[in-house]
Amino acid sequence: MRLRMFLLCAAISAVAIGKPVTVPVVYYRLPNGLKVVISESHAAPTVTVALYYGVGFRVEPKGRTGFAHLFEHMMFQGSANVKKMEHAKIVESNGGNLNGSTRLDFTNYYETLPSDRVETALWLESDRMRSLDVSEENLKNQKNVVSEEVRVNVLNQPYALFEWLDIWQSANQNWFNAHNFYGDLRDIEAAKLDEVRQFFKTYYAPNNAALVIAGDVSPDAVRALVEKYFGDIPLQSVPERPDVSEPRQTKEIRLKQTDKLATVPALALGYHLPDQNSADYAPMVLLDLILQGDESSRLYQRLVKEKAISVDWSGGINFELGNEFDYDGPMLLVSRTTYKPGHSGDEIVKEVDAIVLQVQQQGVTKKELTDAKVRFRSNFYDQLESTMGKAHLLATFALFHDDPAQINKVLDAIDAVTLDQVQSVARKYLVPENRTAIDRVPEKKEAK
Amino acid sequence: MRRFALALLLALCVPAFGEQKTPPPPTPPRPIPWPAITEKKLDNGLTVVMAPLASVPKITTELTFLAGRGTEYRTHPGLAQLAGRVLTEGTNGRTSRQLKEELRSIGGSMSVSVDDDATTITASALSEFSPQLFDLLGDVARHPAYAKSEVALARSNFASEIEEERSTPDFVAEEQLDKAIFGRHPYAFVVPEPTEIEKVTPEQLKAFAGARYVPNNAHLIIVGDFDPAAIYDQAQKAFGSWQRQPLAAEATAVPPRRDKRQIYFVDRPSSVQSTIAIGALAMPRQSPDYMSLRTAHMIYGGAFYSRLTLNIREAKGYTYSPYSQVNLRRRSGSFSANAAVRNEVTGPTILEMLYELDRMRVAPVTKEELDAAKTYSIGGLSLELESQAGMASRINSIYTYDLARDFLQMFQTRLDALTPDDIQKAAAKYFDTYRGAIVVVGDYGQVKDQIAPFGDVVVVKH
Numbered sequence: 006m007r008l009r010m011f012l013l014c015a016a017i018s019a020v021a022i023g024k025p026v027t028v029p030v031v032y033y034r035l036p037n038g039l040k041v042v043i044s045e046s047h048a049a050p051t052v053t054v055a056l057y058y059g060v061g062f063r064v065e066p067k068g069r070t071g072f073a074h075l076f077e078h079m080m081f082q083g084s085a086n087v088k089k090m091e092h093a094k095i096v097e098s099n100g101g102n103l104n105g106s107t108r109l110d111f112t113n114y115y116e117t118l119p120s121d122r123v124e125t126a127l128w129l130e131s132d133r134m135r136s137l138d139v140s141e142e143n144l145k146n147q148k149n150v151v152s153e154e155v156r157v158n159v160l161n162q163p164y165a166l167f168e169w170l171d172i173w174q175s176a177n178q179n180w181f182n183a184h185n186f187y188g189d190l191r192d193i194e195a196a197k198l199d200e201v202r203q204f205f206k207t208y209y210a211p212n213n214a215a216l217v218i219a220g221d222v223s224p225d226a227v228r229a230l231v232e233k234y235f236g237d238i239p240l241q242s243v244p245e246r247p248d249v250s251e252p253r254q255t256k257e258i259r260l261k262q263t264d265k266l267a268t269v270p271a272l273a274l275g276y277h278l279p280d281q282n283s284a285d286y287a288p289m290v291l292l293d294l295i296l297q298g299d300e301s302s303r304l305y306q307r308l309v310k311e312k313a314i315s316v317d318w319s320g321g322i323n324f325e326l327g328n329e330f331d332y333d334g335p336m337l338l339v340s341r342t343t344y345k346p347g348h349s350g351d352e353i354v355k356e357v358d359a360i361v362l363q364v365q366q367q368g369v370t371k372k373e374l375t376d377a378k379v380r381f382r383s384n385f386y387d388q389l390e391s392t393m394g395k396a397h398l399l400a401t402f403a404l405f406h407d408d409p410a411q412i413n414k415v416l417d418a419i420d421a422v423t424l425d426q427v428q429s430v431a432r433k434y435l436v437p438e439n440r441t442a443i444d445r446v447p448e449k450k451e452a453k
Numbered sequence: 454m455r456r457f458a459l460a461l462l463l464a465l466c467v468p469a470f471g472e473q474k475t476p477p478p479p480t481p482p483r484p485i486p487w488p489a490i491t492e493k494k495l496d497n498g499l500t501v502v503m504a505p506l507a508s509v510p511k512i513t514t515e516l517t518f519l520a521g522r523g524t525e526y527r528t529h530p531g532l533a534q535l536a537g538r539v540l541t542e543g544t545n546g547r548t549s550r551q552l553k554e555e556l557r558s559i560g561g562s563m564s565v566s567v568d569d570d571a572t573t574i575t576a577s578a579l580s581e582f583s584p585q586l587f588d589l590l591g592d593v594a595r596h597p598a599y600a601k602s603e604v605a606l607a608r609s610n611f612a613s614e615i616e617e618e619r620s621t622p623d624f625v626a627e628e629q630l631d632k633a634i635f636g637r638h639p640y641a642f643v644v645p646e647p648t649e650i651e652k653v654t655p656e657q658l659k660a661f662a663g664a665r666y667v668p669n670n671a672h673l674i675i676v677g678d679f680d681p682a683a684i685y686d687q688a689q690k691a692f693g694s695w696q697r698q699p700l701a702a703e704a705t706a707v708p709p710r711r712d713k714r715q716i717y718f719v720d721r722p723s724s725v726q727s728t729i730a731i732g733a734l735a736m737p738r739q740s741p742d743y744m745s746l747r748t749a750h751m752i753y754g755g756a757f758y759s760r761l762t763l764n765i766r767e768a769k770g771y772t773y774s775p776y777s778q779v780n781l782r783r784r785s786g787s788f789s790a791n792a793a794v795r796n797e798v799t800g801p802t803i804l805e806m807l808y809e810l811d812r813m814r815v816a817p818v819t820k821e822e823l824d825a826a827k828t829y830s831i832g833g834l835s836l837e838l839e840s841q842a843g844m845a846s847r848i849n850s851i852y853t854y855d856l857a858r859d860f861l862q863m864f865q866t867r868l869d870a871l872t873p874d875d876i877q878k879a880a881a882k883y884f885d886t887y888r889g890a891i892v893v894v895g896d897y898g899q900v901k902d903q904i905a906p907f908g909d910v911v912v913v914k915h
Contacts, residue, residue, distance in 0.1 A: 026510065048508040049838035050486060086474045090767055093758040095476055098825035100832015103757065117839075119832050124477040135472065149770030153726070157773050157793045161726045163620040234473070265723045268620045269613055299562070301553035310549070313606055316613040345613055376557045383560025383579050386509040391839040 026386065028395060030410045031224045032403065035232070037240040038212025042399045042409045043227050044219040046392070052220030053392035054126035055115035056134070057400040059215075060208040062186040063109045063334055064247055066200070071188015074107040075151050075196055076204050080114060081105065082143040085136035089143060092129055099125050108326055109186075110333040111404055117393055120221035124230050130216070131234035137205045144198050152194070155187050163267035167445050168341035169325045172275040175258055176441035181249045182335050210241035215403040220392040251277065251335040258441040261350075263448040269316070270446040272350040274357065275337040276439050278322065279430070281330070287418045288426035289338070289434065290329050293322055294377040295369050295427070296360070297340055301376075303360050308342065314353060315342040328388065330415070331401040338434075350444030361435045368428035381419050482828075485835045487861045490848065491681055497697045498669030501688050504676045504848055506841050511560075512586065512677030512684075513577040513841040515849045516594055519703075519783075520665035521570040523639025531645030535607055535653050536661045537567040540574065542603040545596040549603060552589065559585045563593065569640050570783045571853050572666070577842070580678045584687050591691030594671075597662055599655040612647035619915075622721060622728035622793065622894045629717050629913060630730045633890035634787050636709040667698040672852040676845040708734055708785050711888045714908040720897040721915045727799040727900055731806055732789035733889030738781035738854040744867050745879035746788070750779045751826040752818050752876065753809060753884070754790055758825070760809050761790065769805065771798045783854060788883050796896060800903030803891065807907075813880035817873035827868045834864060 031043040065073040083089040096103040101118030114133075116126045159165045170187060177183035216235065218227050254277055279285035297304045297320045308315040320340035322329045344353060388394045395412075403409040488504040495501060524533045541563050542549040556563055559582035566573050574594060578586040618624040628643040635641035673692070675684055711734070736742055747755075754761035754777030765771045775792035790810065794802045818826075837843040851860050893904060897912060904910055 048506070049835070050483065051836055051839055085472060090758060090763060093756075094825070097756050097758050097829045099479065100828045100835070102833065102836065117836055119483070119835060121480040121483060125479075128473060128476055132472070146767065146770045150766055150773055153771070153793070153795060154773035156726045156795060161622060161724055161728075161793070163617070266620055266721075267617075269617045299553065299557055301550065301557045306550060309610075310606070313609070316610050316617070343613070343617055345609070372558075376554070379560045379579070380557055383511065386511055386560075386579070390509045390511075390841070 026389060028389065028399070028412050030399065030412065032409050035211065035236060037236070037238055038210070039235055039238075040215040040403045040407070041231055042215065042217045042403050043222070043224040044217070044395060044399055045222060045224055046219070046395075047221050049392070050120050050221050051117055051392055052120040052123045052126075052218060052222050053115055053117045053396045054123060054130060055113055055217045055219070055393065055396040055400055056130045057111045057113045057215045057217070057404050058209055059111060059213045059404050061108050061110040061112055063181050063249055067180060068192065069196060069200070070185045070192045071151065071155070072192070072196055072200070072204070073112060074188060075147065075193055076201060077105050077107045077112050078147040078151055079139050079144065079201050080133055080137065082147065083138045084133040085138055087129060087132050092133070095125060095129060101126070108331065111331070111401065113397075113400065115393060115396065123218065123222055123227065127230050127234045131238065134209060134211065134214070134235070135238045137209070139198065139201055141198055144196070144201060148193055148196065151188070152190050155190060155193070159187055161266070163264055164271055164445060165264070166325070167262065167271075167443055168273035168339055171262070171443055172273050172337065172339060172441060175260055175443060176254070176275045176277065176337055177251055177335065179249060179251050179335075181247060182251055206241065207244060210243055211235060211238050212240045213243045215400045217396040217400045217403070219396040219399065249334045254439050257437040260441070260443045262443060262445045264445050265448050267445065267447045269343050270346060270350070270444070271341065271343045272353050272445070273443045274340040274354070275441045276434055278336045278338050279434060281336070285426075285430045285433065288422045288430045290322065291374065291377045291381065291419065291422050292364070292369075292427050292430055293320075293338060294380050295373050296364075297321070298377065298380055303364075304340065304357065307356055307360055308353060312356060313345070314348045314356070315344045318342045330398060333405040350442065354442055358437070361431060364428065364431040365435070368424050371424065374422070374424055374427060378420055378422070382416060385415060482831070482865075485831070485838070485865075487838075488676075488844065492858070493685065495668065495689065495693060497693070497695050499692050499695065500672040500852060501685065502672065502674045502848060502852065503681045503684060504674075504844060505679060505681060506676050506838070506844055507678040508839065508841060510580040510678045511577055511841060512580050512583050512675065512679055513575070513845045514586070514590060515573050515575050515674040515845050516590060516671060517571045517573040517674070517849055517853055518666050518671045519570060519853070520572045520670070521639065522567045523569065523642040524665070525661070526639055526642040529653060529657060530642065531611070531650045532653050532657060532661055533572065534567045534644070535604070535611060535650065536658045536665075537565040537572045538611065539599055539603055539607045539658060540565050540593055540597050540662075542607065543598040543600055544592045545598050547592060552593070555585065555589060561586055561589070563589065573849070575842070575845075583679060583684060587687040587691040594666060595695055597666075599658045599662070601655055604653075604655045604658060608650045608653065612650050615644050615647050618644070622724065622726070625719050625721065625915065626728045626730040626791070626892050626894045629719055629892045629894070630732045630787070630789060630890060633715065633717055633892060634708065634732055634734050635785070638706045638708040638785065639704065640708065640782065640785060664698065664701065667700070668692060668695045669697040670700055672849070674845050674849045674852070676841045676848065710734070711890070714887055714889060714891065716891045716893070716904060716908045716910045717913050718897055718901070718904060718910050719892065719894040719913045719915050721894050722896055722898070724796070724894070724896040726793045726795055727893050727895035728793045729799070729803060729806070730789050730791045730892045731803070731810070731886055731889060732787050732892070733883060733885055735779065735781060735786040735788045735883045737784055737786060739856065740781070742879055742882070743781065745871055745875040746779055746883050748823070748826050748830065748868070748871055749813060749876045749879045749884070750777050750788065751830060752822050753777050753813055753880075756826070756829055760812070761792075761806065764809055765792060765794075765802055765805050769801075771795070771802045771805075796899045799893065799895065799900040800906070803904075803907055807886055810880075810884040810886055814877065814884055817877045820873065823871065823873055823876060827871070830868055831865050834861070
């Protein structure tokens with residue numbers, strides 16, 4: 006009887022999964038090594054052109070924290086045929102928007118435009134790939150701009166992004182994972198023009214990049230344009246990646262910080278994660294959703310609702326930087342909470358351990374796991390919705406796995422996860438000796 | 454030599470290889486394929502607007518009540534905001550936890566925002582679960598429980614959030630600017646004092662919801678991958694039997710006309726930057742000046758390639774992300790220019806921000822600038838088609854501000870009609886900092902001498 010019930014339920018849920026979404030993927034490499042992905046869709050009359058270079062702040066030069074990001078700014082300072090700020094002028098006056106960003110393992114440059122302007126974007130990206138043109142004056146200007154960016158996002162803010170910058174620096178031992186990714190102001194100030202030119206020559210090669218064109222375009226027409234603009238950019242030798250591996254953590258790390266600008270205390274936690282390619286990864290993704298994926302999750306319910314210690318709860322894999330797939334190296338699972346004065350970070354850690362212990366001993370429920378898969382699917386569709394969201398996943402799958410079609414295999418891997426696997430990864434990874442906790446409290450103000 | 458000839462030959466056969474010196478020529482503008490928007494009205498007065506957009510198999514809804522955060526703020530500050538935030542914390546038939554678990558099982562989300570004019574419940578789910586989504590949305594809107602324990606928790610969390618927000622310079626600057634611009638008008642109200650929240654009771658919240666969260670004070674926007682006939686049935690099922698109620702008149706108040714510039718300095722010791730907001734009173738969203746002010750703002754500081762960015766970022770290196778914003782609402786609105794800069798360049802930055810504002814007022818923009826702003830505006834609007842949430846919010850603005858129903862379709866035509874003279878007139882009228890406010894949040898001890906030349910300074914305690 007129970008078995009038959011189960012089969013019936015399985016049949017219903019198979020029907021309820023809804024229309025499958027398949028992202029069209031055309032993938033090839035130019036002779037110069039450039040990876041090219043074209044994904045056609047006509048939901049909106051728009052296109053994203055995204056160029057991802059395989060270098061991020063993780064491997065930036067020692068003694069030059071923040072350099073990869075400073076360099077990203079320099080890519081907007083002009084190339085042979087596009088003067089400083091002309092890139093933005095051309096994209097915007099064609100009805101598009103643009104940006105660039107630096108992350109752990111890539112730096113991206115992208116524009117989303119009305120789809121009939123796709124050629125303009127390809128011309129712009131090819132011009133700066135072949136001929137970055139920087140000057141002392143522009144470098145000085147952008148050092149100032151980037152220093153203000155660090156001030157506005159870190160130094161003048163309560164908490165100073167401690168759930169990202171400080172957790173990574175405290176939880177890791179290998180410099181590549183444990184330095185200040187946004188950059189020390191003195192290092193940013195010390196950067197030199199020939200270092201900028203050298204970084205460009207070293208990493209900004211067609212054979213170290215993935216170019217994605219996603220949206221309302223015809224793959225054949227785009228293919229010809231890609232050949233026209235990128236075909237003759239010479240390949241370069243790219244140095245081997247340094248060893249970014251992280252030694253296993255053996256002892257819990259607990260830190261306390263004071264904050265001059267905050268008025269309410271906060272706590273951040275970080276756990277080292279299994280490798281993205283390991284069988285433990287997909288279960289970990291779902292366990293994260295069950296523990297802290299939304300307001301029904303175990304940690305939110307316990308800390309915010311039942312105990313009323315936390316004011317909020319957020320967290321995730323690659324938290325505040327990206328998603329479960331867009332990196333290539335050691336990674337942390339992070340939680341962040343602001344909590345009510347009168348309580349302590351230790352109290353919260355105790356509650357977290359109690360919640361985790363429950364999962365380790367009894368596992369999660371079948372309903373929680375089924376729901377987490379639905380939650381994942383829904384979140385994943387959100388990422389696929391915009392042409393940039395889709396281009397982002399395609400680019401990182403191309404860059405890190407040489408296989409952008411993985412975008413269509415993600416949901417199957419998630420759907421295959423079992424209850425036992427979820428319980429097992431909770432036992433393996435969510436243990437105190439794999440954890441770093443930072444309790445950040447307001448600095449006591451002297452009475453005036 | 455032969456290779457050279459071959460290359461030349463190739464150059465004739467296919468588009469030129471290698472470096473191309475100029476951008477590809479622009480293509481002529483195309484009409485934008487806006488979704489078919491259907492508007493219906495239920496007998497109880499609820500307006501239902503549907504726009505199919507099959508970007509992904511999901512559905513997004515926005516249910517908006519015309520009840521802003523300033524409603525009753527003089528007698529009950531925070532009441533409207535608490536009424537909104539406790540909506541998703543349980544109904545007569547579902548606990549908060551049940552509600553969140555049901556949402557999880559349909560890949561759903563539900564959140565409530567309360568702005569100057571409206572309370573909006575935004576809810577989304579996978580398309581295949583749309584009946585469950587409407588069931589939840591109907592229950593939340595019609596039968597909120599306002600349980601004692603949930604109200605107590607929400608009060609305490611809201612108070613902590615306010616304290617936290619007030620430690621961030623952007624929030625402090627925005628709050629102070631609204632106060633300065635709107636004076637005794639309800640738009641001056643941003644958040645209550647944490648101590649005031651304690652006084653709000655479950656009974657008051659219930660009464661507020663009963664009077665304001667009613668179908669004849671609401672519109673429902675539905676965007677996503679669905680069949681309109683089926684979705685309309687689901688909406689009718691969820692909301693059809695909802696009773697209309699008599700509505701209280703919206704309070705009227707006139708924002709103050711200032712006769713001189715005033716500087717408000719919020720002292721935040723230990724700040725390593727000054728957060729600057731220069732603003733002035735503008736006009737309601739329905740004003741015929743909308744298109745010209747919007748475009749003036751694009752040229753001044755609404756795009757990356759804008760005068761403000763070119764000056765204080767790319768030429769001077771004072772700041773990272775300067776911007777301007779036009780915030781027009783049902784009854785009034787404001788314009789502001791914003792930048793966060795290191796302490797030592799506070800004065801020079803204000804000087805340049807004011808200079809660029811005045812330059813817009815005394816000289817016409819170039820044709821090239823205006824054409825670029827037009828293409829950027831229409832392109833930006835068409836990019837909203839990439840997202841169900843973006844389209845839902847765009848369509849919602851048509852109903853919240855009661856705009857012409859062909860706003861999207863007519864946007865390009867109205868934009869094309871603008872001349873440099875229109876832009877200058879709008880700037881002259883609305884970029885008037887001689888009757889505006891300058892707010893600086895920063896370390897007063899360090900930067901006060903740089904501020905003094907710009908006008909009278911009131912120091913506000915942080």
